[in-house]
Amino acid sequence: MKKIIIVLMMFLLLSMTSCKAKIDEYSDDLPFTIELDGDSLKILQLTDLHLMESADINTQTTLDIIDDLVNSDNYDLIVITGDLVVASGGPSSFAVLIDRMEALAVPWTFVFGNHETDNCSYQDYLDVIENTQYLYFKTGPEMNDGGVGNFRINFTKNGNPFYTLYFFDSHTYGEIEEYGNIQRSQVDWYKTHASQDEVGSIVFMHIPLRQFINPEAYEGNIGEPVCPQGVDTGLFEAMVSFGKTSGVFVGHDHVNDYAFMKEGILLAYGRKTGENSYGDLARGGRVIIIDEFGVMTSFIVE
Numbered sequence: 001m002k003k004i005i006i007v008l009m010m011f012l013l014l015s016m017t018s019c020k021a022k023i024d025e026y027s028d029d030l031p032f033t034i035e036l037d038g039d040s041l042k043i044l045q046l047t048d049l050h051l052m053e054s055a056d057i058n059t060q061t062t063l064d065i066i067d068d069l070v071n072s073d074n075y076d077l078i079v080i081t082g083d084l085v086v087a088s089g090g091p092s093s094f095a096v097l098i099d100r101m102e103a104l105a106v107p108w109t110f111v112f113g114n115h116e117t118d119n120c121s122y123q124d125y126l127d128v129i130e131n132t133q134y135l136y137f138k139t140g141p142e143m144n145d146g147g148v149g150n151f152r153i154n155f156t157k158n159g160n161p162f163y164t165l166y167f168f169d170s171h172t173y174g175e176i177e178e179y180g181n182i183q184r185s186q187v188d189w190y191k192t193h194a195s196q197d198e199v200g201s202i203v204f205m206h207i208p209l210r211q212f213i214n215p216e217a218y219e220g221n222i223g224e225p226v227c228p229q230g231v232d233t234g235l236f237e238a239m240v241s242f243g244k245t246s247g248v249f250v251g252h253d254h255v256n257d258y259a260f261m262k263e264g265i266l267l268a269y270g271r272k273t274g275e276n277s278y279g280d281l282a283r284g285g286r287v288i289i290i291d292e293f294g295v296m297t298s299f300i301v302e
Contacts, residue, residue: 029141029189031152034107036162037076040291041155044069044300045204047081047251047270047285048113048277051093058275059093062283063100065273065302069285070104072300077153078106081251081270082113082170082206083277090120095128102134109136111149113206113251114172114179122148140169143185147171150186152193163290164201166190166245170229171207178230179207179252187235194242202247202288202295203239209248211236212267215260220269220299223255223279239265246295249286255279257286259297271299 046066051059070078078101085093094116101108116125126139126148140150147169155162171180182205194201210228239245240263247266254277259268271284284301 027139027142029151031154031164032136032138033154033156035159036155036157040289041076041163042073043077043079043288043290044073044075045079045081045249045270045286045288046273047206048083048254048272048274049080049085049097050083050115050274050276051085051097052089052276053093054096056089056276059089059096061275062273063096065275065283066100067104068302069273069300070106073287075106078104078108079165079204079249080108080110081204081249082111083115083251083274084110084113086115086276087118091124091128094125098129098132098135102132105134107134107136109153109167111167111204111206112147112169114170117172141189143183143189145183146185146189147183150189161198163199164193164197166193166201166203168203168205168235170205170250174230179227181207181229181231182209182233182235184233187233187238190235191238191242194238194244197242197244199244201245202249202290203245204249206250207252208250208269209236209267211262212250212269215258215262215267218258218260220258221256221281222258223281224253226256227253236263236265247288247297249288255281257281257299266295266297268297271301 138151139148149169151167153165174180207229210232213226249268251270254272257269257271270286282301287298287300289296
């Protein structure tokens with residue numbers, strides 16, 4: 001592997017960290033709570049792995065890239081923002097990914113993208129999650145068309161609230177060939193909790209909100225038109241209204257990795273990680289560091 005390069009990008013707002021983890025597949029609305037060990041949280045966002053069958057050379061290369069990226073620093077949490085596998089891989093490739101991530105012994109989580117269920121159901125993937133020690137994931141509470149994987153991780157420091165992460169299922173495909181979108185029931189879920197949050201938060205999902213279109217004063221690469229959620233159901237408006245959420249981190253568009261501020265919220269693409277994903281950007285990830293001074297974000301590439 002080439003030497004890991006970290007490219008500094010921009011700043012944002014507030015704080016968190018994590019230690020040991022567990023899997024909770026129950027469809028409840030209780031957040032995970034993780035006590036912060038230090039003064040900052042360092043997150044590595046990976047996205048669009050597009051793993052295929054284990055014999056595929058690009059899949060093996062992607063898994064090796066993940067190893068190198070995770071081992072390049074002491075990350076507190078790894079977040080994979082969707083399209084973990086593609087149709088020819090399915091749950092068997094997901095099982096391989098779970099084994100690889102667990103072997104790294106770093107807390108990790110994920111949201112589903114739009115390709116996992118091309119030929120399989122969500123349940124097919126949930127069925128292969130067994131005996132994990134470092135994975136934090138919940139299917140989430142019952143809500144109308146809410147999908148699978150709406151949950152929160154609350155971070156505390158000295159037993160006091162410190163920061164919150166929200167995870168959303170942005171669904172797959174909508175009507176007339178448009179991509180899926182956050183449902184109004186999910187927006188209501190966010191509003192319920194944001195109204196009670198004592199600290200700041202950031203959000204992770206796969207498909208970008210429509211507010212990612214036509215960025216101004218951005219940093220990073222624009223390599224293709226935004227392929228956003230098909231409908232704006234009001235999540236961004238709710239985030240602006242409550243003033244609690246500082247950033248939204250997505251994947252989906254493989255040759256976009258830009259970030260920009262909009263109405264006080266950082267809208268940021270991750271850097272694609274998978275060798276099977278299209279485009280010639282160097283594979284890598286996005287680093288997110290949250291401390292008492294704010295949120296710093298940068299790229300890390302192989």
